[in-house]
Amino acid sequence: MINFQSILASINEAASTENDRGKIADYIPELAKVNVNNFGIHLQDIHQNSFSAGNADERFSIQSISKVLSLSMALGQIGEKVWKRVDVEPSGDPFNHLSLLELENGIPRNPLINPGAIVIADILVSQLEYPKKDFLTFVRNIANDDTIDYDIDVAESEKRTGFRNFAAANLLKSYGNLDNEVEVVLDFYFHQCSLAMSCAQLTSTFFMFMNNGKCRRENIFLTISQVKRINAIMLTCGFYDEAGEFAFEVGLPGKSGVGGGIVALLPNKFCVATWSPGLNPKGNSKLGMLALEKLTTETELSIF
Ligand code: GLN
Numbered sequence: 001m002i003n004f005q006s007i008l009a010s011i012n013e014a015a016s017t018e019n020d021r022g023k024i025a026d027y028i029p030e031l032a033k034v035n036v037n038n039f040g041i042h043l044q045d046i047h048q049n050s051f052s053a054g055n056a057d058e059r060f061s062i063q064s065i066s067k068v069l070s071l072s073m074a075l076g077q078i079g080e081k082v083w084k085r086v087d088v089e090p091s092g093d094p095f096n097h098l099s100l101l102e103l104e105n106g107i108p109r110n111p112l113i114n115p116g117a118i119v120i121a122d123i124l125v126s127q128l129e130y131p132k133k134d135f136l137t138f139v140r141n142i143a144n145d146d147t148i149d150y151d152i153d154v155a156e157s158e159k160r161t162g163f164r165n166f167a168a169a170n171l172l173k174s175y176g177n178l179d180n181e182v183e184v185v186l187d188f189y190f191h192q193c194s195l196a197m198s199c200a201q202l203t204s205t206f207f208m209f210m211n212n213g214k215c216r217r218e219n220i221f222l223t224i225s226q227v228k229r230i231n232a233i234m235l236t237c238g239f240y241d242e243a244g245e246f247a248f249e250v251g252l253p254g255k256s257g258v259g260g261g262i263v264a265l266l267p268n269k270f271c272v273a274t275w276s277p278g279l280n281p282k283g284n285s286k287l288g289m290l291a292l293e294k295l296t297t298e299t300e301l302s303i304f
Pocket of ligand 1 (some may be wrong): 062063064065095097114158165190193242256258259283
């Protein structure tokens with residue numbers, strides 16, 4: 001039997017003495033208010049046993065981690081038609097790059113870089129009667145947690161400074177790959193990114209990705225094939241131009257966000273979330289990556 005609790009405690013211990021903690025994302029001014037010394041880790045196994053260390057119950061902005069959830073909802077709404085508007089290839093580029101979008105005629109490389117997630121947001125805005133409310137209900141249902149909410153200050157902050165996302169959305173519109181108005185789609189996108197969750201809540205939300213599409217209450221949200229595909233996209237695209245490094249060092253499908261969160265999972269075994277707001281130069285949590293590398297090294301558990 002692996003003693004997850006003692007491994008998490010030692011990871012937290014190592015993180016607490018780390019001086020070089022990376023740099024907080026400040027292009028969204030509201031995110032820059034967070035204390036760089038935070039560190040939390042929470043692991044939930046397939047039997048719903050939970051283990052945690054550090055600030056695992058403190059909420060933070062999940063940012064791009066939300067892209068996996070919006071993709072899941074869009075697949076439930078329009079199924080395979082999603083793939084007509086967004087591809088499934090890793091980009092090898094930073095999350096906010098626009099160059100490939102032009103080269104590939106407005107079809108984003110994958111749904112986890114910003115332009116791809118903006119297309120997914122457009123699909124949801126078209127499909128849902130009350131997009132922000134309905135998406136929040138979807139996330140709350142998956143997590144079985146009605147306390148999960150948007151952080152309106154973060155959403156408004158990003159709306160004021162999200163110039164690159166406005167550029168991406170306008171470019172998509174010029175290629176005919178955005179059905180709704182740029183402002184409407186980005187309002188939805190900034191809200192989805194502003195979702196606030198703790199590491200513990202993230203493992204409950206992502207439980208279904210390790211449990212063949214079934215949430216903790218055994219309700220089916222995704223088919224086995226859809227989960228397999230989403231996990232494949234997380235592995236190949238979840239860390240932008242550091243996806244190779246994450247697969248190499250950690251060996252799990254996962255997703256990061258510029259709020260400093262990372263969630264990763266081993267199908268049928270466990271789901272783990274870390275939070276440390278300082279980022280490395282590629283925009284992924286510096287200590288979060290180190291923590292997960294330590295976890296899979298010490299437990300000898302990975303998908304490989
Ligand atoms: N909302 C952020 C953005 O669009 C999300 C980026 C991220 O978490 N990598 O820039």
